[in-house]
Amino acid sequence: MDTAEELQDFITNGHKTFIPHVSMDNAIFGYHDHQLKILLSQYKAIEGYCLPGGYIKRTETLDRAAKRIVKERTGLDDLYLQQYKTFGDPGRIKWNEMDFEKFSEMAGVKYFKDSWLMDHTISIGYYAITDFSLVTPKSDLSSYCEWFNIDEVPPLLYDHDDMVKESLQALRQQLYYYPIAAKLLPEKFTLTEIHAVYETILGKKLDIRNFPKKLVFLGLIKKLNEKRNIGPHRAPYLYKFDMKKYNKALETGTTLT
Amino acid sequence: MDTAEELQDFITNGHKTFIPHVSMDNAIFGYHDHQLKILLSQYKAIEGYCLPGGYIKRTETLDRAAKRIVKERTGLDDLYLQQYKTFGDPGRIKWNEMDFEKFSEMAGVKYFKDSWLMDHTISIGYYAITDFSLVTPKSDLSSYCEWFNIDEVPPLLYDHDDMVKESLQALRQQLYYYPIAAKLLPEKFTLTEIHAVYETILGKKLDIRNFPKKLVFLGLIKKLNEKRNIGPHRAPYLYKFDMKKYNKALETGTTLT
DNA sequence: TTTCTATTTGGTAAAATTTACACAATAAAG
DNA sequence: CTTTATTGTGTAAATTTTACCAAATAGAAA
Numbered sequence: 001m002d003t004a005e006e007l008q009d010f011i012t013n014g015h016k017t018f019i020p021h022v023s024m025d026n027a028i029f030g031y032h033d034h035q036l037k038i039l040l041s042q043y044k045a046i047e048g049y050c051l052p053g054g055y056i057k058r059t060e061t062l063d064r065a066a067k068r069i070v071k072e073r074t075g076l077d078d079l080y081l082q083q084y085k086t087f088g089d090p091g092r093i094k095w096n097e098m099d100f101e102k103f104s105e106m107a108g109v110k111y112f113k114d115s116w117l118m119d120h121t122i123s124i125g126y127y128a129i130t131d132f133s134l135v136t137p138k139s140d141l142s143s144y145c146e147w148f149n150i151d152e153v154p155p156l157l158y159d160h161d162d163m164v165k166e167s168l169q170a171l172r173q174q175l176y177y178y179p180i181a182a183k184l185l186p187e188k189f190t191l192t193e194i195h196a197v198y199e200t201i202l203g204k205k206l207d208i209r210n211f212p213k214k215l216v217f218l219g220l221i222k223k224l225n226e227k228r229n230i231g232p233h234r235a236p237y238l239y240k241f242d243m244k245k246y247n248k249a250l251e252t253g254t255t256l257t
Numbered sequence: 258m259d260t261a262e263e264l265q266d267f268i269t270n271g272h273k274t275f276i277p278h279v280s281m282d283n284a285i286f287g288y289h290d291h292q293l294k295i296l297l298s299q300y301k302a303i304e305g306y307c308l309p310g311g312y313i314k315r316t317e318t319l320d321r322a323a324k325r326i327v328k329e330r331t332g333l334d335d336l337y338l339q340q341y342k343t344f345g346d347p348g349r350i351k352w353n354e355m356d357f358e359k360f361s362e363m364a365g366v367k368y369f370k371d372s373w374l375m376d377h378t379i380s381i382g383y384y385a386i387t388d389f390s391l392v393t394p395k396s397d398l399s400s401y402c403e404w405f406n407i408d409e410v411p412p413l414l415y416d417h418d419d420m421v422k423e424s425l426q427a428l429r430q431q432l433y434y435y436p437i438a439a440k441l442l443p444e445k446f447t448l449t450e451i452h453a454v455y456e457t458i459l460g461k462k463l464d465i466r467n468f469p470k471k472l473v474f475l476g477l478i479k480k481l482n483e484k485r486n487i488g489p490h491r492a493p494y495l496y497k498f499d500m501k502k503y504n505k506a507l508e509t510g511t512t513l514t
Numbered sequence: 515t516t517t518c519t520a521t522t523t524g525g526t527a528a529a530a531t532t533t534a535c536a537c538a539a540t541a542a543a544g
Numbered sequence: 545c546t547t548t549a550t551t552g553t554g555t556a557a558a559t560t561t562t563a564c565c566a567a568a569t570a571g572a573a574a
Contacts, residue, residue, distance in 0.1 A: 019377050021278045022345070058377050061346040086343040086381050088279070089318040120276050120315050122381075124343050192551080209552075210533065233550040234540035449522080466523075467562065490521040491569035 001140050004108040011109055015116040018055035023123045024062075025053035025087075025160065026070055027167035028079075029201075030132025030147055031184045036200050037132050037147040038164065039073060040156070044142055045103030050157040051164070052145060053123065066126040073138055073145055079130035080183045084170035085163075088122030092159040107142050127167040129201075131184050172202055179220075182241045190228060190236040194221065219245040258397050261365040268366055272373040275312035280380045281319075282310035282344075282417065283327055284424035285336075286458075287389025287404055288441045293457050294389050294404040295421065296330060297413070301399055302360030307414040308421070309402060310380065323383040330395055330402055336387035337440045341427035342420075345379030349416040364399050384424040386458075388441050432458055436477075439498045447485060447493040451478065469496075476502040 001007050028039040028051075040049040054069040056062065066081050100113040112118075137145035148154075153164060174180065181197045191212040199206050215221045222242045227235035258264050285296040285308075297306040311326040313319065323338050357370040369375075394402035405411075410421060431437065438454045448469040456463050472478045479499050484492035 019278050019345075019379065021276050022379055056345065056379075059347055062343065062379075083342065085340065086319065088276075088313065088381070090316055122276065122279055122313075122319075124345070124379075190551090207533070207535095209535080212552090214532090229541085230550080232542040232548075234552085236551055447522090464562070464564095466525095466564080469523090471561090486570085487521080489519075489571040491523085491571095493522055 001142065004141065007107055007141055008109045011112055011115045011117065014055065017057055019058055020116045021119060021121050023053055023055055023121050024065055024069060025051045025123045025125055025163055026066060026073075027051055027125065027127040027164055027171075028070060028074065029127065029129040029150075029168075029171060030135060031129065031197060031200060032131050032133040034196050034200050035132075036150040036203075038150055038153060039135075039137055039145060040148050040153070041073070041137075041139075041143045041145040043103070044144070045099055045106050046097070046157065048157045049148075049154055050160045052143075056124075062124060066128070070126075070128050072140075074128075074130065074135045075138060076130055076135060078183070079128050080178070080180050081126055081128045082170070082174065082178070083124065083126050085125045085166055086122060087125060087159055087163065089159070090120065092123070093121065094158070097157075103142070123163075125163050125167060127171055129171065129180060129183060175201055179241055179243065179246045182243075182246075188224060188226065188228075188238040188240050190238060192236060194239070258399065261398065264364055264398055265366045268369055268372045268374065271312065274314055276315055277373045278376060278378050280310055280312055280378050281322055281326055282308045282380045282382055282420055283323060283330075284308055284382065284384040284421055284428075285327060285331065286384065286386040286407075286425075286428060287392060288386065288454060288457060289388050289390040291453050291457050292389075293407040293460075295407055295410060296392075296394055296402060297405050297410070298330070298396075298400045298402040300360070301401070302356055302363050303354070303414065305414045306405075306411055307417045309400075313381075319381060323385070327383075327385050329397075331387065331392045332395060333387055333392060335440070336385050337435070337437050338383055338385045339427065339431065339435070340381065340383050342382045342423055343379060344382060344416055344420065346416070347377065349380070350378065351415070354414070360399070382420050382424060384428055386428065386437060386440060429459055436498055436500065436503045439500075439503075445481060445483065445485075445495040445497050447487075447495060449493060451496070 001010060030037040030039065039052060041052040042049050052069065052073045054065070054072070056065040057068075060068070062083065063081065066083070067077070070079065070081065071077055095118070104110055104112045132147055135147075137147060139145050150168070155161060156164065171180070175198065180201075181194055184197050185193055192208075194215070195206065195208055195211050198211065212221075216223065216239075219242055221239045224238045224240060226238045228238055229235055258267060287294040287296065296309060298309040299306050309326065309330045311322070311329070313322040314325075317325070319340065320338065323340070324334070327336065327338065328334055352375070361367055361369045389404055392404075394404060396402050407425070412418060413421065428437070432455065437458075438451055441454050442450055449465075451472070452463065452465055452468050455468065469478075473480065473496075476499055478496045481495045481497060483495045485495055486492055
């Protein structure tokens with residue numbers, strides 16, 4: 001939504017294109033070099049941050065809606081996406097905290113207060129993860145977007161604190177079952193690099209010697225016959241994910257620890 | 258919904274009480290004596306079975322809606338309930354497979370075809386589990402309800418095949434993390450009984466001697482100083498769940514295998 | 515009373531996995 | 545050729561899982 005006209009049309013006619021009463025909020029995590037961040041957006045008319053969200057087109061699948069909404073904010077197409085929970089308790093949106101007048105004025109739109117948007121809405125939660133160094137958060141007419149360190153997230157609007165907590169928990173649980181880390185590393189990576197990904201996302205130390213042994217033992221990554229030059233130190237071997245094994249492990253329900 | 262008047266009012270005015278575009282479908286599993294079943298319902302106007310479902314009141318939480326819908330079918334209040342996934346792909350409901358005329362006629366209602374119900378609707382999936390010997394499935398005006406053995410489920414309407422598959426997968430995964438079995442056994446039970454619960458739900462053999470050792474070792478169940486008389490055999494000790502330990506394990510994320 | 519049958523349960527050895535650490539290997543700069 | 549920083553192999557100890565044997569027991573049958 002880049003122009004006031006588009007926004008006005010969305011407010012007036014959006015219910016024809018989108019499913020009313022259903023929204024989607026995405027916890028977009030970003031990893032890079034030992035840091036874990038999350039993308040928060042701030043509506044220009046409301047004090048405080050929240051997760052970037054959107055509505056679902058009547059013609060698209062939920063997965064595709066999540067992909068589109070994430071792309072609107074990150075510009076990226078190829079990141080890891082996963083539905084984790086749906087939120088729908090009454091009172092999750094505090095209508096009285098919103099300043100409709102201010103929003104309408106700032107965005108240059110009308111009828112906002114009486115639109116299809118102003119009704120009980122449930123929200124489907126997806127989380128996504130990508131390398132944040134590849135992303136320049138995209139703001140639009142009504143909101144702007146920014147990376148926050150995961151341990152410096154301010155109290156959020158609505159029920160989004162809960163969403164962050166639950167999405168992070170889901171991400172951590174699924175890190176061992178799904179090839180999440182593959183989206184955060186170049187195709188060929190060193191053991192030290194993948195080790196950092198796991199430690200950072202899980203938020204805890206993992207033995208540097210035992211950790212890669214396990215990944216290799218389980219066959220989820222495999223050693224290549226190449227090394228990388230890293231200056232005045234011993235050159236580390238490169239590894240890559242073995243997606244076949246990963247998918248097979250997914251089916252049989254194998255796990256790591 | 259027991260009378261035609263109630264149903265007519267639901268069709269005409271339901272959108273004031275319920276959230277439109279959002280439904281809930283519940284996979285209600287039933288265990289008893291080595292058997293796992295699932296509750297299916299059949300609309301009188303549509304050929305084929307589906308999961309029992311309903312709509313969410315604007316005033317209730319999702320968990321409470323699930324509880325209400327499950328109670329309508331089972332009469333039970335105290336069963337294990339868990340949200341597992343939301344389904345919302347376009348085409349998940351085949352409108353053209355429905356015979357509106359027939360339904361309206363049979364149920365004695367009108368305006369059905371043009372009602373708020375006839376629009377793209379996403380569905381939140383919960384699963385539930387209880388002892389099926391305690392339940393007499395309740396039918397109502399427009400549908401009747403029946404237990405099916407889990408391996409004799411016929412092809413279902415809409416995307417409900419997918420729902421059954423995913424809910425069963427979620428149930429099996431969570432059996433080790435949540436006190437699900439506690440809802441399927443009397444307060445005091447024997448090792449043989451709980452062993453049967455796990456084997457039946459997981460659909461695989463578990464060593465009868467090692468299995469209880471683990472549960473006791475982890476402290477999730479504890480031995481009582483009582484035995485039960487089971488006829489011409491050695492009397493087994495009784496056990497009960499240690500809910501404190503269970504909740505603690507939940508927090509710390511401990512698991513079984 | 516003794517024997518028999520069916521079931522529960524304690525115990526234990528072997529196999530597999532996880533954890534903890536020591537130190538050798540290596541690349542390049544001084 | 546010594547120094548520095550980092551990678552990677554190996555191995556022993558601890559823990560957990562797996563596979564079974566055989567003893568205990570309750571009542572029925574002999």
